[in-house]
Amino acid sequence: MIYQVKADIVKNVRVSSKIYRMELAMPKISSLVKPGQFIHLRINNSFDPLLRRPFSVNKVIKNKKGKVINICVLYEIVGKGTSLLAEKCSGDILDVLGPLGNGFAFNDALLKNKQIILVAGGMGIAPLLFLVERLKDKRTKNKPVIFIGSRTKRDLVCLDEFKKAGCIVKISTDDGSLGFKGYVSELVENFLTNCQPLIPNPYIYACGPSPMLKKVQSIASEYNLKGQVSLDEMMGCGIGACLGCVVKAKTSGAGEDDNQPVYKRICKDGPVFDIQDIQWED
Ligand SMILES: Cc1cc2nc3c(=O)[nH]c(=O)nc-3n(C[C@H](O)[C@H](O)[C@H](O)COP(=O)(O)OP(=O)(O)OC[C@H]3O[C@@H](n4cnc5c(N)ncnc54)[C@H](O)[C@@H]3O)c2cc1C
Ligand code: FES
Incomplete structure (x- = not known):
C-alpha cells in the first residue's frame, strides 16, 4: 500500500556542513516502511522544482508505546530541491508519497x-x-x-x-x-x-x-x-509510470532468455537489486 500524506516536519537539523537530518511525522507510512525503501517528497507547492525528490529512510522513531510513528531522512544539499528542503522548519508540512520501492531482503x-x-x-x-x-x-x-x-x-x-x-x-x-x-x-x-x-x-x-x-x-x-x-539515480514519478529511471539488468530473472538484457525501473523493481543483476555501462 502506498500512501500520500501531509507530514509535519518535527525537526530539520544540520549534521555537517551540507548534510541535514529531517524527522517527519507520518504514522501510516512509518508503520509499513522497510529498510531500503524510500519516500518521495514534494519540496513545495510551486512548480519549481516540479518533480518530487526521493530520499531513503534513514531511521524510524518510535513513540513511548514502541509504535513506529516518524521517519528520518538524511540528505545532502546538491541542488535546488535539497537547498529548499534545508530551509524548512519544524511545523512546516510536506506532501509525502511512500513507502516506495522494494527494500533490502534480510530474512x-x-x-x-x-x-x-x-x-x-x-x-x-x-x-x-x-x-x-x-x-x-x-x-x-x-x-x-x-x-x-x-x-x-x-x-x-x-x-x-x-x-x-x-x-x-x-x-x-x-x-x-x-x-x-x-x-x-x-x-x-x-x-x-x-x-x-x-x-x-x-x-x-x-x-x-x-x-x-x-x-x-x-x-x-x-x-x-x-x-x-541499492541504486541512487535520478528519478521522475517514483511509482513506475514514466520509465525515467530504467537501468539495464542482466536477466529477467524469469529463466527465459536469460542472456537477453532487460530494463528495470529503479523506483519500482528496485532500488535494491541482486549484486550481480545490473549491467553497468563501461
Ligand atoms: C531511491 C533513492 C534514494 C535516495 N536517497 C537519498 C538520501 O537518503 N539522501 C540523499 O541526500 N540523497 C538521496 N537520493 C538522491 C536525492 O534524491 C537527490 O540528491 C535529490 O533529488 C537532488 O535534488 P536537488 O533538487 O537538490 O538537486 P537537482 O537540482 O535535481 O540536481 C543537482 C545535481 O545533483 C545531481 N543529482 C540529482 N539527483 C541525483 C541522484 N539521484 N543521483 C546522483 N546525482 C543526482 C544532478 O545531476 C545535478 O548535478 C536518493 C535518490 C534515489 C533515487
Ligand atoms: S521514476 Fe518513473 S518509472 Fe521510475
Whole structure:
C-alpha cells in the first residue's frame, strides 16, 4: 500500500556542513516502511522544482508505546530541491508519497551464519543505518562490518550510530583526512584480500554512487560473494509510470532468455537489486 500524506516536519537539523537530518511525522507510512525503501517528497507547492525528490529512510522513531510513528531522512544539499528542503522548519508540512520501492531482503534463511559487510559511498549510508537497526536480532556470524567512504572527514556522519548498532566501522576518505586514503571499494578489496579466509560466508549490502556499485559488483564476482545493492539515480514519478529511471539488468530473472538484457525501473523493481543483476555501462 502506498500512501500520500501531509507530514509535519518535527525537526530539520544540520549534521555537517551540507548534510541535514529531517524527522517527519507520518504514522501510516512509518508503520509499513522497510529498510531500503524510500519516500518521495514534494519540496513545495510551486512548480519549481516540479518533480518530487526521493530520499531513503534513514531511521524510524518510535513513540513511548514502541509504535513506529516518524521517519528520518538524511540528505545532502546538491541542488535546488535539497537547498529548499534545508530551509524548512519544524511545523512546516510536506506532501509525502511512500513507502516506495522494494527494500533490502534480510530474512533469517538468507543471513544465517553470514558475515555481513556493508559498503556505503557518500549518502549511501542513509538506508544502511535503518538496515543495521533491523539486523540487530539476526543470527549472523559476527558483528557487521561497515565500510564508509566519503570525500573528506567533514562529510562523515552517523559513525557513532553505526557503532551503537553493533557495527565495526572502517573509514576511507578521498583526501586521506580520516582513515584509508582512497576509494571505499579499495578498502573493501584490501580487507577481503587480507581477511577473507578468516571470515567465511561474507554477504554484502551496498549503497552509493554507480561507479562504486560497479566496482563492488566486480569485487563480489572476484571473491564469489553474494549480496544486494541499492541504486541512487535520478528519478521522475517514483511509482513506475514514466520509465525515467530504467537501468539495464542482466536477466529477467524469469529463466527465459536469460542472456537477453532487460530494463528495470529503479523506483519500482528496485532500488535494491541482486549484486550481480545490473549491467553497468563501461
Ligand atoms: C531511491 C533513492 C534514494 C535516495 N536517497 C537519498 C538520501 O537518503 N539522501 C540523499 O541526500 N540523497 C538521496 N537520493 C538522491 C536525492 O534524491 C537527490 O540528491 C535529490 O533529488 C537532488 O535534488 P536537488 O533538487 O537538490 O538537486 P537537482 O537540482 O535535481 O540536481 C543537482 C545535481 O545533483 C545531481 N543529482 C540529482 N539527483 C541525483 C541522484 N539521484 N543521483 C546522483 N546525482 C543526482 C544532478 O545531476 C545535478 O548535478 C536518493 C535518490 C534515489 C533515487
Ligand atoms: S521514476 Fe518513473 S518509472 Fe521510475
